Amino acid sequence: MNSPNTRQSNDDYNELSEITRSEALDVIDEAWEESTTKLHLHHVHLDRFAMHSILEKFDRDSSRIGERQRRKIEKLELNRCSFRDKESLRILVILMHMIGRDLREMVYVDSKSGRFHFHGTTESILFGLNQVPLLRRLSLEKVDFRGKQIGLQLQILLKQCFTLQYLRLYGCSIDSDAFGPFLIGLRGCAGLVRLDLNGWNLDDSQCDFLVAALMHSASKRTLKLLELSRSSIGLDSLRSLARLLDEAESLKVLALSSCQNLLVGAKPDSPAYLDFAAAIRSSSTLRELEMEHILFSEQLATPLLRAIKANTFLRKVNIEVAAGGQEQDNNAITLSFCETGYLALEEACI
Numbered sequence: 001m002n003s004p005n006t007r008q009s010n011d012d013y014n015e016l017s018e019i020t021r022s023e024a025l026d027v028i029d030e031a032w033e034e035s036t037t038k039l040h041l042h043h044v045h046l047d048r049f050a051m052h053s054i055l056e057k058f059d060r061d062s063s064r065i066g067e068r069q070r071r072k073i074e075k076l077e078l079n080r081c082s083f084r085d086k087e088s089l090r091i092l093v094i095l096m097h098m099i100g101r102d103l104r105e106m107v108y109v110d111s112k113s114g115r116f117h118f119h120g121t122t123e124s125i126l127f128g129l130n131q132v133p134l135l136r137r138l139s140l141e142k143v144d145f146r147g148k149q150i151g152l153q154l155q156i157l158l159k160q161c162f163t164l165q166y167l168r169l170y171g172c173s174i175d176s177d178a179f180g181p182f183l184i185g186l187r188g189c190a191g192l193v194r195l196d197l198n199g200w201n202l203d204d205s206q207c208d209f210l211v212a213a214l215m216h217s218a219s220k221r222t223l224k225l226l227e228l229s230r231s232s233i234g235l236d237s238l239r240s241l242a243r244l245l246d247e248a249e250s251l252k253v254l255a256l257s258s259c260q261n262l263l264v265g266a267k268p269d270s271p272a273y274l275d276f277a278a279a280i281r282s283s284s285t286l287r288e289l290e291m292e293h294i295l296f297s298e299q300l301a302t303p304l305l306r307a308i309k310a311n312t313f314l315r316k317v318n319i320e321v322a323a324g325g326q327e328q329d330n331n332a333i334t335l336s337f338c339e340t341g342y343l344a345l346e347e348a349c350i
Contacts, residue, residue, distance in 0.1 A: 151178030
């Protein structure tokens with residue numbers, strides 16, 4: 001028998017459910033009418049009733065306008081939406097299967113909304129994406145990829161989605177159980193153009209494995225951007241990144257901003273550092289190097305600056321050098337290498 005407090009809690013929760021459901025249905029109606037090729041839902045709590053309403057709208061419109069003029073959802077964006085129960089996730093998978101042949105872009109930002117964040121959301125989204133054969137752009141933000149099962153689903157997705165060009169996994173969590181399958185999936189990619197792992201807590205060995213996977217895949221020929229900012233990579237990773245610069249055939253942008261461990265223990269004559277500078281000097285494809293919020297001493301910066309100046313293909317470089325050789329000095333200098341080929345110096349406060 002439930003206590004009065006428990007009954008009150010359930011009543012409050014049910015009342016809240018009715019309110020959030022009503023709000024969700026209103027948001028869905030507005031989003032559905034806004035575009036025939038995109039479905040953008042933001043900050044919505046989705047239960048099975050809300051998800052059923054989307055299925056009903058899709059069925060209604062498809063039957064009304066016929067195959068040649070049916071609604072084609074090419075982009076699905078779920079920004080901080082939360083799924084309330086297992087049934088809502090099951091319907092999401094069904095929906096992705098129904099719109100899968102037209103879907104070209106998927107954006108999902110995890111809500112992390114406590115009591116409304118149903119366990120199994122990540123697995124369901126990955127399983128649903130495996131129903132999308134012609135996906136080109138995938139952006140998943142703040143998603144938890146930890147666990148072997150999730151890693152295997154990510155592996156399957158990357159290996160079978162031959163059209164995927166843009167992969168953004170911003171601020172996601174991953175562990176060793178999922179990282180191995182993820183790398184296997186990368187090796188099977190038909191050819192990524194942009195890979196964004198900003199905010200991943202990669203270490204040196206993981207960076208080495210990542211570069212190896214990319215260089216043993218079709219992405220070696222197609223990759224134009226690699227974003228590794230805010231990772232935990234250190235000095236040893238510079239040797240791996242030198243290999244990337246030497247072997248990647250189309251790499252134009254390398255982003256390493258806010259990698260605070262990158263220069264720990266580095267000296268001007270450190271082999272890994274000199275390998276990286278030499279790769280920067282010789283790269284004929286690189287156009288942009290982002291190393292903001294990594295503080296160089298003047299002495300340490302010299303080999304890299306010489307390499308930058310020697311590379312006539314570079315168009316944009318951002319690094320920060322401590323003024324007067326004081327690495328802890330708050331008044332540093334930001335050096336920006338611009339299209340004119342000259343170094344523009346401007347005072348900056350880090």
